[in-house]
Every structure is written in C-alpha cells, then in structure tokens.
Amino acid sequence: MDEPLFECPTCGDLLDVGYDWSRAVLPERLEGFEEKWSVVGDPLAFSGVWQYHELLPFAAPDHIITVGEGKTVFQQADRVAPYARMNRGRLFLQYEGMNPSGSFKDNGMTAAFTHAHLVGATRAICASTGNTSASVAMYSAVDGQIPAVVLVGSGKIAYGKLAQALDYGVRVVQVQGDFDTCMKRVKEVAKELRLYLMNSLNPFRLEGQKTIMYRIIEGLLWDVPDWVVVPGGNLGNSSAFGKAFRELKSLGLISRIPRMAVINAAGADTLYRIVNQEKITWNDGRVDDARIAAFYRQMESEHRRARTVASAIEINRPVNLKKCLRALAWTDGIVEKVGDQEILDAKAQVSRGGFGCEPASAASVAGVRKLRQAGTIGPDERVVCVLTGHPLKDPNITVAYHTRTDEELADTYAGYGVRGATFGNRPILVEDNLDEIIAAIQA
Numbered sequence: 001m002d003e004p005l006f007e008c009p010t011c012g013d014l015l016d017v018g019y020d021w022s023r024a025v026l027p028e029r030l031e032g033f034e035e036k037w038s039v040v041g042d043p044l045a046f047s048g049v050w051q052y053h054e055l056l057p058f059a060a061p062d063h064i065i066t067v068g069e070g071k072t073v074f075q076q077a078d079r080v081a082p083y084a085r086m087n088r089g090r091l092f093l094q095y096e097g098m099n100p101s102g103s104f105k106d107n108g109m110t111a112a113f114t115h116a117h118l119v120g121a122t123r124a125i126c127a128s129t130g131n132t133s134a135s136v137a138m139y140s141a142v143d144g145q146i147p148a149v150v151l152v153g154s155g156k157i158a159y160g161k162l163a164q165a166l167d168y169g170v171r172v173v174q175v176q177g178d179f180d181t182c183m184k185r186v187k188e189v190a191k192e193l194r195l196y197l198m199n200s201l202n203p204f205r206l207e208g209q210k211t212i213m214y215r216i217i218e219g220l221l222w223d224v225p226d227w228v229v230v231p232g233g234n235l236g237n238s239s240a241f242g243k244a245f246r247e248l249k250s251l252g253l254i255s256r257i258p259r260m261a262v263i264n265a266a267g268a269d270t271l272y273r274i275v276n277q278e279k280i281t282w283n284d285g286r287v288d289d290a291r292i293a294a295f296y297r298q299m300e301s302e303h304r305r306a307r308t309v310a311s312a313i314e315i316n317r318p319v320n321l322k323k324c325l326r327a328l329a330w331t332d333g334i335v336e337k338v339g340d341q342e343i344l345d346a347k348a349q350v351s352r353g354g355f356g357c358e359p360a361s362a363a364s365v366a367g368v369r370k371l372r373q374a375g376t377i378g379p380d381e382r383v384v385c386v387l388t389g390h391p392l393k394d395p396n397i398t399v400a401y402h403t404r405t406d407e408e409l410a411d412t413y414a415g416y417g418v419r420g421a422t423f424g425n426r427p428i429l430v431e432d433n434l435d436e437i438i439a440a441i442q443a
C-alpha cells in the first residue's frame with residue numbers, strides 16, 4: 001500500500017489489490033448505498049466512484065482526491081436497440097463519456113491520484129492514446145500538487161484529447177512511435193526518474209473502474225444484466241469489471257455474475273487471437289506464459305502493428321492481458337472483434353438514438369450487433385454496453401464521415417477497411433439566396 005510498486009519484483013506479473021473483507025464495513029444489501037443519494041455537501045457521497053467507498057476501501061475518507069467523477073448516465077436505449085438487433089427495453093448504454101474529462105478514465109484516475117498521495121508521489125507520468133493523458137492532466141491541474149508528464153505516440157491522437165492535455169498544462173512529450181512503444185518507454189522512464197505511473201497496470205486504477213459496474217447495477221435498480229459489453233484496449237476495464245462482479249458475488253451482494261463480452265477492433269485484435277485462436281485461458285492462474293511470449297515474437301516477426309480508426313483501442317500489447325483472461329474465466333466471458341466500418345456505423349447509430357460516443361466506445365454496440373447475428377446473445381437478454389468516451393473527443397472522424405463522399409472516405413482511411421458512410425448526414429451547400437435555402441430545407 002505504501003509503495004508505488006505495481007509489478008511483482010520476482011515474476012514481473014502485475015499486482016492486484018486484495019482486501020481483508022472481514023474488516024470492511026459493508027451494507028447488507030446493495031440498496032444500502034442509496035442512503036448516499038440524500039447526502040448533500042459530502043464530496044465522497046457526490047462522487048459516482050466514492051459513493052461506493054466501502055467496496056474499494058484502500059484509503060481513509062479524508063485522503064481521497066475527488067473531482068466529482070462518475071456522475072454518468074445509464075440509458076435504456078430503445079432507439080439504438082434495433083440496430084443492435086435487440087428487442088425494445090433490452091439494450092442499455094452506460095455513458096462514461098459524461099465524466100469530467102470526458103472518458104471512463106476518471107473513475108480510475110481518482111483512485112490512482114489518491115494512492116499517489118498516500119505514497120507521497122511528487123510527480124506522475126503516463127503513456128496514452130489520449131484519454132489517459134487527458135484524465136491525468138485534469139487531476140494534476142485540479143490537485144495542483146502532483147505535476148504530470150504524458151507520453152503520446154506520434155501517430156494518431158484524437159484532437160479533443162490532445163487539446164485537453166495541452167490546455168491543462170502538463171508536459172506533453174510526443175514520441176516517434178505508436179502506443180505500444182510509449183508503453184514500453186514509460187515504464188523505463190518511471191523507474192529511472194521515480195515518477196508515479198498512472199497507466200492501467202496501476203492496480204488502483206482498476207479499483208476505481210469497478211464502480212462503473214456498481215452504477216450499472218444501480219441503474220437496473222440493483223439487478224444484474226445478462227451481458228456487459230466493453231471495448232478492449234489495454235484491458236483495464238474488462239479486468240476491473242470481472243473483479244467487481246467476483247467480489248460482489250463472494251460478498252453475497254449479488255446472486256449471479258453477468259457474462260462479459262470484450263470487443264477488439266479487427267486491426268488491434270491480440271486478445272481475440274489469444275483467446276479464440278491460440279485458446280490460451282486463465283487456467284486457474286497457470287497461464288501459459290511461454291505461448292503468449294511466442295505469440296508476441298510471431299507478431300514482431302510479421303511486423304504487425306495495431307491499426308484502427310478507434311485510436312483509444314489501437315493497442316497490440318495489452319498490459320492487463322492476464323487479468324483480463326481471469327475476468328473472462330470469472331464471467332464466462334467471450335471475445336469478439338469488429339471492423340472499422342462497423343465501428344463508424346455503430347457510432348453514427350449511437351448518436352442518432354442517444355448522446356453519442358467516440359469511435360472506440362462504439363465497438364461495444366457493433367459487437368452486440370455481431371453477437372446477436374451469430375445467436376450468441378438473445379434478443380431478449382438484458383445487455384449493457386459501456387460507452388467509454390465522449391463524442392467530442394474525436395470530432396475530425398465524425399465530420400469526415402458525414403461530409404466526404406464514400407470514395408473520399410475510403411481514400412482518407414485507406415488501409416482501414418472503411419468503404420463509406422452508411423449513415424452519412426451530408427450538409428447541403430447553397431448560395432446566399434432565399435429560394436435556394438428554402439429549397440434545401442424542403443428537399
């Protein structure tokens with residue numbers, strides 16, 4: 001607890017936060033958390049993360065760093081359901097883009113900053129495809145005591161996310177290379193300069209992210225859904241979700257665990273291959289490390305690089321791979337992959353029926369559509385998609401989708417398998433002329 005140590009010094013695997021639950025003070029039933037709703041003026045009761053403090057009790061209440069994260073929206077998405085091939089009343093969207101920095105990352109970052117203070121950290125660092133840096137930068141700015149450095153790759157970073165890191169005033173270092181390169185370097189730099197590491201290999205991040213599942217259960221009036229569907233990048237969320245349900249079940253606070261579906265982008269499908277092709281499993285903690293190493297060597301020899309328009313999940317070496325395998329075992333989970341065309345179309349559909357999301361988030365809805373077609377998910381099962389990021393994070397791609405012709409779009413995203421905008425909404429260009437404007441409106 002009092003060291004910023006996230007990997008086992010002996011075996012190199014990630015550490016996990018475990019609690020002595022016999023010392024925890026827990027409500028007898030999840031309904032007990034409703035009491036927090038009526039508390040005004042207590043920052044912990046206001047935070048959608050810390051209102052569940054009893055379920056992540058690693059820090060005393062007066063040490064918690066919170067900005068009021070986790071006040072997110074749970075929506076019964078009847079207007080998106082038909083696209084996902086779900087029956088009315090059966091598809092739900094959990095909008096984590098409604099967090100203060102615009103992505104689910106805030107759920108974890110409040111916990112990581114809390115831990116950083118506990119260990120007396122004076123400076124923080126992260127590698128990021130964008131949202132981690134935005135969230136770290138925001139907490140660093142609000143907190144004012146832990147300056148931060150963020151490493152971003154030289155390739156794709158969505159403009160909204162880069163804008164946040166720059167505006168919040170952290171030091172932004174752009175590295176020639178992709179996210180996987182940054183991830184490797186950030187560990188070396190953190191060690192060398194003794195910086196507190198804010199990436200999701202930090203187990204305290206995952207503790208905060210568990211609360212997304214508590215809020216979903218709360219949204220269903222303390223019932224669990226049949227499926228939770230989440231995009232997979234570094235696999236922090238999926239790992240956290242499995243842990244959340246496992247703990248609730250063992251504490252007797254839920255009676256069954258929902259199944260989890262993790263959705264990869266087809267261009268960044270390490271988890272999909274490891275699970276469905278290599279058939280590597282958690283195997284009660286005895287994961288076949290040698291085969292994973294061989295998989296990565298093969299990937300390297302083929303010069304395979306992650307490549308998807310969903311930049312937040314453009315990751316080929318997910319740091320939480322083993323924890324995710326564990327979560328899949330605990331949730332009877334599955335892994336699917338979807339192409340960039342499906343991602344962009346699903347994103348457009350989410351916006352038409354809801355509040356919108358960024359491309360990576362829409363992989364979840366595209367995944368449900370695919371799993372419905374395959375019959376893996378039934379039309380009357382209760383399915384919750386976690387929409388991880390806000391629609392304004394990546395406006396360029398949305399504007400390109402709606403304004404370019406199919407040929408132009410396919411050309412701009414050559415190599416991504418994008419063919420055109422199935423649900424494009426092109427603006428109509430007219431002269432400054434009343435008749436023309438009226439004609440354009442009436443057309």
Ligand SMILES: *Cc1c(COP(=O)(O)O)cnc(C)c1O
Nearest residue numbers: 131233234235236237312388389
């Ligand atoms: C970070 C991120 C992801 C990936 O989440 P993991 O926990 O790394 O799998 C997905 N979507 C968005 C918008 C993100 O910012």
